[in-house]
Amino acid sequence: MGRFLFHPMPQVGEVIALSSEETHHLRVQRIPLRTPVLIGDGRGGLYRGVLLERRDEHALVFIEEKVENTVPSFSLSVWQGFLRSPARMDWMIEKLVEIGVTEIGFFPAERSVKERVSKDRIARWEKIIVSACKQSGRTWFPTVRVFASWEDFLRDLSEKRQRVFLADASCGEQLLDVLRKGEVEDSIALIVGPEGDFSEREKEALSKIGVYPVSFGEKILRSETAALFGASLLVAFMEGNHAGRRENPRV
């Protein structure tokens, strides 16, 4: 049935109009009329539909049946200080989504060169997420959050009950050793500082809310590389907890 298409709210028995982008993908894939297609709603729902009509801008699909409803088997958030380069943030989002991170956020830190992103950028990130999810067969689309201030970020973090790892080059304990030692939780967050790392004041604030500093080895990684390296290890171990239970089947 090929890769799935995206529509936010398909309803069984109704005809939906796909967005111009999804219509474009459909055209590129040369899907013939009356062909079954898969429609994902981005929240784990997957529907079988039939392509009724291919208009220039919006193809019409009749939704026949809900075929799947999945939720991620774990929750992994990556919180990253704003990076100088928007292209590096774009890249980081694509890769984190592909490997299976469920939530990504950016916050302003003392040493962040950049302190905000444009609305256009956020719209672009949404497209990157949809594309990466379709690429990797994920029916649950991660969210991207952009915090207005360090205080907002800290408040949000302290309200959650999850293990929070802090990427800290000055810390001796390796993330791998921590993961190997004990049981790996189902809900974890990873915090990575901006290019110039966190200030001492920020590190103290993070320490107060109980974050767990971990090192990623001998190397000095760029911020976005540290995020991907750490997330790769975390995903591998968190998925390992759920071997056998495939809650995110390939479509």
Place this chain on the structure above:
Amino acid sequence: MGRFLFHPMPQVGEVIALSSEETHHLRVQRIPLRTPVLIGDGRGGLYRGVLLERRDEHALVFIEEKVENTVPSFSLSVWQGFLRSPARMDWMIEKLVEIGVTEIGFFPAERSVKERVSKDRIARWEKIIVSACKQSGRTWFPTVRVFASWEDFLRDLSEKRQRVFLADASCGEQLLDVLRKGEVEDSIALIVGPEGDFSEREKEALSKIGVYPVSFGEKILRSETAALFGASLLVAFMEGNHAGRRENPRV
């Protein structure tokens, strides 16, 4: 002393002329005359020198002393089928070098859209490698190999004595499980197919020379993401074998 500069063959007691690129970096870092600088030779050697003269094109440095000679504590090669997008290959090289891969190669596969790269691209990759090594404090620069044919690649692979993992989405055994089970070798290669994966014929050929197929989990990853995900796990475990022996100190 700041980040180090690169010169292929510094000799103690001699004056070397830095390349125009390194001279540019030196200018950007505003390093004053008569200041000590670190010069890496890309093969693990690190030298202390003194900046004598800043000409427009080539700064002159007097090499005082060899201060370090390191070799990587493990060897990790990543062999990747040619990708369609040169930008994705650029990105992949930068990230693999940063995390600590020691050798990277590209080969043409049956389903590779691209079958060769330009000389300009290879020159560009060399610059990316130097820059990523300096960024992450690595004094041993990985090499990039470009195989002219699949047969060349296969011959080279079969001549080496090392554990070879093959990224294979159809295989049940997870890389993490394999790494957790036994002792991790000091010399490992990881093979990743092109966008359309390997053909059955290619998989058979690889199977004959004893490669070990491993899965990277529930997800379907882009080729370059699979390379980075797998290499992250491998580096973490291979470095874990050498904890305590820091052969690649930060400079």
